[in-house]
Amino acid sequence: MLTDHYELTMLQAALRSGAAHRRAVFEVFARRLPHGRRYGVVAGTGRVMDALAEFRFGEQELAFLRERHVVDEPTLDFLAGYRFSGNVHGYGEGECYFPGSPIMVVDGTFAEAVLLETVILSILNHDSAVASAASRMVHAAGGRPIIEMGSRRTHEYAAVAAARAAYLAGFASTSNLMAGHAYGVPTAGTSAHAFTLLHASEYEAFQAQIDSLGTGTTLLVDTYDVAKAVRTAVELAGPGLGAVRIDSGDLAVAAHEVRRLLDGLGATRTRIVVTSDLDEYAIAALAAAPVDGYGVGTSVVTGSGAPTAAMVYKLVAREDDEGVLRPVAKRSVGKPSKGGRKTAFRALEDGVAAAELVTTEPGAATPEGARPLLRALVREGEIVGHEPLATARERHLASVAELPVLAHQLSQGDPVIPTVFS
Amino acid sequence: MLTDHYELTMLQAALRSGAAHRRAVFEVFARRLPHGRRYGVVAGTGRVMDALAEFRFGEQELAFLRERHVVDEPTLDFLAGYRFSGNVHGYGEGECYFPGSPIMVVDGTFAEAVLLETVILSILNHDSAVASAASRMVHAAGGRPIIEMGSRRTHEYAAVAAARAAYLAGFASTSNLMAGHAYGVPTAGTSAHAFTLLHASEYEAFQAQIDSLGTGTTLLVDTYDVAKAVRTAVELAGPGLGAVRIDSGDLAVAAHEVRRLLDGLGATRTRIVVTSDLDEYAIAALAAAPVDGYGVGTSVVTGSGAPTAAMVYKLVAREDDEGVLRPVAKRSVGKPSKGGRKTAFRALEDGVAAAELVTTEPGAATPEGARPLLRALVREGEIVGHEPLATARERHLASVAELPVLAHQLSQGDPVIPTVFS
Known part of the structure; x- marks a missing residue:
C-alpha cells in the first residue's frame, strides 16, 4: 500500500484497455544534482529490494480499496495476486551518479512495474539525499570519525534509513539503535x-x-x-x-x-x-x-539543504500492438524525457573518472577504459542483488576515490564529470 | 527501539546512581521558528500517543542490546518491564506555536521519560515541519483545494505521516493510499x-x-x-x-x-x-x-525549506535528594534552557492573538481574555488525549484564523506574536 492512488486507477484503466500486460521499461534518473553539488550517491538499492519482496496487497488493504471505491473488482483481483515477475537492473548501492544516470531500470509488464513507482522513488530519493550529503561530510572530516545522531530531527523510520545511508557513505556509527538492529550499523552515544x-x-x-x-x-x-x-x-x-x-x-x-x-x-x-x-x-x-570526532544530526538526515534527490521514474519503452518494444518519451516543456532503455558506463582516464556514458544501444559492449555501472538486482521476480551493507560502503569508497579532485570542492559548481548520451 | 544509544546508557548510569527513579519533567519546545516564518503548527501529537502506547522492548530487541553490550543486565531488566506510567500534557494538535511554547510536557521518572526523547522529537519535528509549510500553502491557495502528492519525494513512511500532517493543516486530500487507510485522509489521483x-x-x-x-x-x-x-x-x-x-x-x-x-x-x-x-x-x-486546484509534492513533504522543526526535549525540573521538585537549566553558550515546569496561554485582544504567555507559576489561572494551550494527553500512563484527525484540522483552522493578518505574509519576518515569559 506504499503507493499512490493514481497508480491504481491507471492500472484499472490499463487493465480495461488491455495495455496493462504490455511489456514496459521504466527508468529512475535525476534530471540534475541538488544545486551546486558535484556528484550524487546512490543509496537505498538494498532497501528497494526488501520493499519489492514485501510488496503485496493483503485482505485489509483490499477491503479498504473496495470500501473507498478506489478501483473496481477486476483491479482488486489483479492486486490480490500481485507479484513482480520482471527484471530490475541498477547502479550498485554506494556508486556515484550524475544527471541522467539510469540509476534503476525496471522491466516488466506495465501493470507490474507502474505500481512500484512510488515506493522505489521514496526510498531512492530519501536515502540518496542523505548519502550524498554524508559523503561530502566524510571528506570534509578528513579521516576523523563522524557519528550520525540526527534521529530526532526526522521521521522516526526515516531516521533508521538515514543512519544506514550515512554509514554506507562513510560515517563511522549512528546513535540510532534500530539501525544497529536492522542493518548492523555500529551504534554509539x-x-x-x-x-x-x-x-x-x-x-x-x-x-x-x-x-x-x-x-x-x-x-x-x-x-x-x-x-x-x-x-x-x-x-x-x-x-x-x-x-x-x-x-x-x-x-x-x-x-x-x-x-x-x-x-x-x-x-x-x-x-x-x-x-x-x-x-x-x-x-x-x-x-x-x-x-577527534564529530557528531552530526540535522544536516545529514535532511540532506544538508537538499532533503530529496529529485529522482523520477519514467516510462522509456513499451511494447506496441505488434509486440515490438518501442522507445517512448514525453515532450513536456522543460521536462522532456529521453526514450529507449539505457545502460551506462563510467569512462576513466588513468584511473580517474572522465565521463558518464549513457547509451540506448542494445547490448552495448563496455568501451575500453570504462567500467559498467548496472548490475542485476531482480531476475524474473527473484531478488539476486542482495549484498552486505559493507559491500556498498566499500563501493562508495572506491567510486568516490576515482572522481577528479574537484569533486570535493564544497563550493557550488557543475557536476564533476559530464554525462554523454549516445 | 526507536531511541538513541545514549538514552539507554544514561539510563544505565542513572539506575546505578539511584537517580533514575527521581521524578523528572521534560519539555518540548523550539528555540526559534524556521528562518523568517511567522508561526509554526504543532502536528504529530496523535502519533506521539500511538508511539507511546507501543513503546516496549521485545525479546528480539533485548537480545540485540545484550549481544552488542549496549547496556548491562539490570538495565535490560528495567527495559523488559518498561511502561510509561507518568503524565503528558501538550498543545492541541493543529495549534499554532511560537518560540518557547511548551509544546509538550512529559512528567514521569527520569528513567521512564528520558527514553522517549528520540521518538517524541522525531514525530513532532517531522510532522510539525510539514504542517507548518502546508498551512502557508493552504492560505496562499485561498480556498482552492490542494492535493498532497509528495510521497515519492520522501521516505516511504515519512510520506504517510506527511500526508496526515498536510491534511490537518488544511490540504484537501493526498495521493498516499496508506494515509487513507491508516488515518482516513481522503485520497485522490x-x-x-x-x-x-x-x-x-x-x-x-x-x-x-x-x-x-x-x-x-x-x-x-x-x-x-x-x-x-x-x-x-x-x-x-x-x-x-x-x-x-x-x-x-x-x-x-x-x-x-x-x-x-x-x-x-x-x-x-x-x-x-x-x-x-x-x-x-x-x-x-x-x-x-x-x-481550480493544486497538486503539491516535494515542497510540502520537505517543509518548504525547513524539513525539521528544530524542537528540543529538555529537562526543566527534577526531584532533589529531599524529594522536592526543583527547576533545572543548562547554561550552554547560545543554547541556554529555562528551568521550571511551564504552562501557556494565548492572550487575545478582540479575538486576535496578541501574545504567547508562558509561565512557570504552578497552577496559574487563565489570564482574562486568554485561552489555555495545554491539554491532558496521558494520565498515569493511560492515554486520554486521543481525538479524531478532524478535530485537529478544525483546531488548526480556528487557531490560524485568530492570528493577526500579518501571519500570512509570505515574506520573511519575525514571529507574528511575541512570547512573554513570567
Missing part, C-alpha cells in the same frame, strides 16, 4: 545535558557515569562551565578518560582550550568530540582544530 | 505521463481512461501538445469532462490558454489542476490564474 541536570552537581553526574560506564566513556562538558567540567572530568576519571563532548559555543576556540586543558592535566589521549548543528562546511572549518 | 505513453496515441490513452474511470476523471494534457490534448479530451469526454491537469511550462500562461480553450469548447465547468514543483510562493503567484 555519549550523554545528554539532562543527565548532568538530573544530579545534584556535575561532579555527581560524572561520577555516576564513570561508575557505570567506565573511564573510557565520553563526558559532556558544556552544561555549565566547560573548563571547570574538564577539570572535574579528569579528576574523577584520571588521565585515561575516553573523551569529552562539546555541544555549544565556538567549537574551534573551545576545542583548542579543552585540548590545552586536557594536555595540562596529563589527559593527552582523551579525545574531543564536537557536536552542534554541524554540516560539511562547519566540519571543514574545524579541520585545523584539535578535534 | 489523476494520471501520469506513463499512461499516455503506454498507448499508441494520446487519443487511445484518453479513451481508455474515460472508459474505465468515467468522464468525471482528470486527464493529463501536457505529454505532447497541450492545446491538442485539450481538444482531444473534450472531443472524447464531452463538455462534462471533470478536469485536466497541467504539469509543465509556465503554469499561469498555460492555465489561461487552457481555460480559454475549454470555454470555447463548451467545457465551462471542466476544472484545471496544476502541478510541478509548487510551493507557497508559486501558489500565491497563481492566485489570479484560472486554476
